[in-house]
Structure formats: C-alpha cells, structure tokens
Amino acid sequence: MxxxxxxxxxxxxxxxxxxxxxxxxxxxGLEKVTCGSMIKLANVDTGYKLHSHTVAYASGSGQQSVTALSSSVDANSFWKVQASYGRGCLRGEPIPCGATIRLHHVGTKGYLHSHHHNSPLSHQQEVSCFDKEDTGDDWRVVCTGKSKEWMREESVRLVHVETKKYLSTSPRYTFAAPISGQLEVSCGGKDGSITLWAAQEGVYFA
The missing domain is CATH 1.20.5 (Single alpha-helices involved in coiled-coils or other helix-helix interfaces)
Known part of the structure; x- marks a missing residue:
C-alpha cells in the first residue's frame, strides 16, 4: 500500500x-509584473491586501467601495494589470517603471478609480471601483528601487494620473459594519510608508 x-x-x-x-x-517565482497578470497588492506598511466587493459607499460617489483586507485567501483581492485608458499591451509584456496602467478587479469587473469626492473616514480623495472606463482609472507606477521594471515583491507607489495623489491605506481608518475590520483606501498628497504597495501572489504571465 x-x-x-x-x-x-x-x-x-x-x-x-x-x-x-x-x-x-x-x-x-516569476519576478516581473507583466500585462495581463492577475495579482494581489499588499500595502507594505500594514500587510493588508487591496480589495473590493459589491458593497457601495453610503456617501461620496456612491460607487463600489475599495478597502484593504487582512485576509490573504479572499478571491476579491485579485486585480488584472492592463494598459492605460485607450491603449493596449501584449500579455506578458513587462511593466516599466513610470508606466501608466489600470487595475481591473477580477471579481466584479470594475476598474480601480479615483476622483474629487471625499473618502468616508479620512476625508481624503475617495478611491472606488468603477464599471465604466475613463481616464480616472489611470495610475502611474513609481518604483522605489533600482529596477527599471515593476518587480514582484518590490515596493512601488501608485499615483493617480489625473489628480497626482498617492494610493494609500492606514489602520487609523477602519470601517465598522458591514465591512468591519477592513481599512479605508484613499488617495493623499504625501508619499510616506502608507503609500507603498507590493505585488505578491497571483498568476504572472511571461
């Protein structure tokens, strides 16, 4: 036997x-973040994953909310890397530092989005998941190391192209029900440690 x-x-x-x-x-173990890859993004400061779901904001835009979630196994933390609005890229094409991208939420098909609405807890710039494509979905990848391309597990900042604000999250701003324990994700003007993100587990195309 x-x-x-x-x-x-x-x-x-x-x-x-x-x-x-x-x-x-x-x-x-593939190291480069490439076009078409489906990734989870972890906030370096907290370890929480960039996340979305079908819960809408009760204020601001009323669009689908984006949060940071502690769980590492929730499928609603997967995002597909795509080219910026109106452009395309080949699957497996590396993302250069300084490139403009969009992040397409795999579960709900919306795009990571920001605009001039106040976020519900910190009253910074709201970040939402928007089901229509426009330039508010564009984010610039700012690398913090010596690499010329976006690398898995290396810290980057995501800067909203239209407003020049940084994607961030902080345990200071934690939601109550119905998304208890999840952190607010917003955009702010300062580039501190709460604005650092790293691509982690996922499907990486070469």
Whole structure:
C-alpha cells in the first residue's frame, strides 16, 4: 500500500511539472509584473491586501467601495494589470517603471478609480471601483528601487494620473459594519510608508 501511494504521488508531481513547463504563466517565482497578470497588492506598511466587493459607499460617489483586507485567501483581492485608458499591451509584456496602467478587479469587473469626492473616514480623495472606463482609472507606477521594471515583491507607489495623489491605506481608518475590520483606501498628497504597495501572489504571465 505504501509503494502504491508513493507511486501515485510521484505521478501527480510529474503531471504538475509537465503542466507548468507547457504553461509558464503558472510557474512560481516569476519576478516581473507583466500585462495581463492577475495579482494581489499588499500595502507594505500594514500587510493588508487591496480589495473590493459589491458593497457601495453610503456617501461620496456612491460607487463600489475599495478597502484593504487582512485576509490573504479572499478571491476579491485579485486585480488584472492592463494598459492605460485607450491603449493596449501584449500579455506578458513587462511593466516599466513610470508606466501608466489600470487595475481591473477580477471579481466584479470594475476598474480601480479615483476622483474629487471625499473618502468616508479620512476625508481624503475617495478611491472606488468603477464599471465604466475613463481616464480616472489611470495610475502611474513609481518604483522605489533600482529596477527599471515593476518587480514582484518590490515596493512601488501608485499615483493617480489625473489628480497626482498617492494610493494609500492606514489602520487609523477602519470601517465598522458591514465591512468591519477592513481599512479605508484613499488617495493623499504625501508619499510616506502608507503609500507603498507590493505585488505578491497571483498568476504572472511571461
């Protein structure tokens, strides 16, 4: 029985290795963030993931809310990296530092968006998830290291192109029900540690 079980395990591992060799996008450890990749973004200061869901703001724009969530297993924290509004990019194309991108929420199909509405808790600039495409969806990737391309696990800042404000979150601003424990995500004018984000787990296309 032990020999039979070991044989089955070895066959399963071999099958997984063969699948990964045919499909490089499912390999682990690819370093570059590329066009089409589906990623989770973690705030470096808190470890919370950029997140959205079908809960709308009760004030401001009334659009779909964007928060930061402590859980690392929630599927609503996946975002697809796309080119800026009105432009395209090839799947697997690396994202250069300084490039303008959009983040498409995989679960609800809205775009990470900001505009001149006040956020509900900190009264900074609101960040929402918007189901229509426009230039308010554009974000510039500002790298903090020496790399010339956006790299997995390396800190970047996301600057809203229209308003020049930085995507941020802080445990000082925590929601009550119905999204208890989730942090407000907003845009502010200062580029401190709360504005640092890192691409972590996900599907990275090469």
């Amino acid at each position: 032990k020999l039979f079980t070991s044989t089955i395990l070895l066959l399963a591992l071999a099958s997984n290795a063969l699948a990964a060799s045919k499909h490089p996008e499912i390999e682990h």
